[in-house]
Amino acid sequence: METVDLLISARWVIPVEPDAVVLEHHAVAVRGRRIVDILPASEAAQKYRAAEHHELPEHALIPGLVNAHTHAAMSLMRGIADDLPLMTWLQSHIWPTEARWVGTEFVRDGTRLAIAEMLRGGTTCFNDMYFFPEVTARVAATLGMRASIGMIVVDFPSAWARDADEYIARGIDEVFDAHKGEGLISACFAPHAPYTVSDAPLARIRNLADELDRPVHIHVHETRHEVDEHVAKHGMRPLARLDSLGLLGPNLVAVHMTQLEDDEIALLAARGASVVHCPQSNLKLASGFCPVARLLDAGINVALGTDGAASNNDLDLWDEMRTAALLAKGVAGRADALPAHAALRMATLAGARALGLGEEIGSIEVGKAADLVAVDLARIETQPVYDPVSHLVYAAGREAVSHAWIAGQAKLVDGELTQLDGREIMTNAAAWAARIAAPERA
Template sequence: MICPEKIDTLLEARWIIPVEPAGVALRDHAVAINKGVISAIVPSAEAHARFAPEEHIVLENHALMPGLVNLHTHAAMSLMRGIADDLPLMEWLNNHIWPAETRHVDSGFVFDGTRLACAEMLRGGITCFNDMYFYPEASARAAIASGIRASIGMIAIDFPTAYASDADDYLAKGLALRDEYSRHPLLSFCFAPHAPYTVSDRIFNKILTYAEQLDLPIHIHLHETRDEISDSVKVHGVRPIERLHRLGLLGPNLIAVHMVYLDNGEIELLAQQGCTVAHCPSSNLKLGNGLAPIVSLLNADINVGIGTDGAASNNRLDMFEEMRFTALLAKGQSGGANMLPAWQALQMATLNGARALGLGALTGSLVAGKSADIIALDFSSLELSPCYDPVSHLVYAAGREHVSHVWVNGKILLNCGELTTLDERELLLRAEFWRGQMAAG
């Protein structure tokens, strides 16, 4: 007689959507988890005979899927949600956001703001986020406190702040932080030069050298507005993408955020160089910047992930909303209802983002050997009934309010809608404290 294999957790659900292979929905299957890793995904009857779990969770009306990967955000800016709405990007930055950051942003602000963002993201099924902000050491501590997976941006910008005196100082502090947390199981790092208009060629060259030595992604705002492009032509004689190409930054490690204004030659160049695009539809729309040519990017076989951007320009860290917008806008732009089907939007919000961050072997899909970064959605509500195709439902019908459970690395962080690692009441008090600080000027 063969003894059942002892494991930590067995999850059973009505459906399991693994993302790999694409478009598949497994009915009446179970996920076996041990030591934070997916051991197997098998039919429930087989799982009962094969495994002896310490914890057995049966979710009869739920769909299990990989946790969402937020490929671009500024988590701490959750504390700036709504302070300067309905303004174009550069007016928003120059007259409101940057002055507010100068007055208020410190490590305490970033720690509290990032925890607030982590709570919102976890409740919305996001298990991994790619961050870009000042005081990244505070972002790292906040992510660790919440238990979420995070790619921490080592920001670089060519003007002084309370955090750093110049771009070299930003990089030195970022690299020291990476050294400190290089072995942490939930943290990874990327270089995060803010944008071509705030970073010099010298610093870009320095970042490229470090990125090649350390094999780390480079995460940057790029081609977000028409003004950015025209200013680059005036100052550098070329559009920003061409400038970065001449500097050697275009390549498989580049995560280019927004990418609204692209010509056919630039799309071809991005494809040739293997770059990733982080698509942020809500932020682009809200700031009036336009719509990225997602269909053309996908047709060129460019890896496209999805991000929320920060809550100051979105104002939600809601990847279900971004997924739905991504699919619908692609259909509207192309005039083809068959463009960007649900399975592809789901892959963009999970596996594509993980691959961009160098985490594709670790997260982004439910596959044996990967970390157990899993979310469950409750399909028993009226607005999700009836369900003919759970993959379609995840993109077009379900929302973050249907997320009931979240596991990261096998640890439960949201249990029946309740956060397990963060104190909601304390977060609300800290948010109100910072609202008072910012309202006082």
């Protein structure tokens, strides 16, 4: 018998690639960080001796979920200013709170809270955009969480940098160079939005992204107001400006995209850009509807993100999958506009591809990293099971996630975090809430 480090036998293995395939009574063998075999469970028992063997007779084994857009540290601002329009929410509440409180401790504690929430919900990789990205990277690396860390850029000063040049310099030095070659931490450029970053830094980011082959992660076409103001100021829509600067290409990760015309969809497809859909945040802020079915029909890679917990108000990709599938049907007027297997693909392989990680994660394939999640379908809420993929999207939720592995290392076992103390994290969150909610002293 051959020796492996980990063998997981499950009622259903859902690899995502090939599309819409379900393997019944199969096992996944892991040696080190990587998947080395996928085979019937009965054969696996004869072929492999495993240091650790998990038999999950009523579970679906899927690739770890990929949250393709979030602001992890903002979990400490969950619920701070709800039911407000985007710009009112930002300008009157979020930005003043950030100016007062955001620093290394805030980002450290907020990121730990976010990672704990994501792992409990089966998210094994997240793409972040926030201040002090080196702190987010350090926390993720320490906890063995896979993360794409956005090197944030805005024109205005913050507690982290004075101007766009310093944002870029610190991002390259403290994120890209500091974590180069690390298996779980990658970097992307993260200019906040066309309305907060001017042409010169955007052009420089384009050159650096091309040179370093890094994604460019940016909010764009989030609201009608944003687009109208941009046209008034620049004489063109935001996407056209990004294209004129050479940013619209395979490295672009365009977030939200609720305001799109037919020619813009065709342009996105022609340039090979990816879109990240954040349906619940868009709905909560009344930003609009991303035309997901039209994007997919055009062959565009569409991933899923939660946005930050301050605008969602959670980091639950199961809710995003369900909302995305239902909303796409309503917007398109077609029940088949976004089937369950396509929604699951958006939350896994599409996210990985958007972040340049499609060869590493996002599907259960031999040679890929063992980022895996087990979902318990032996629950009242998911009985009977005719189609496990349908249940994952329309019936199950994050509470059904029982196990999570990243690069073959257990991060969640029987619903319990292996490296994080939930009570400590909750105590820290409560302490931050008391500080943030306290009246500001003159």
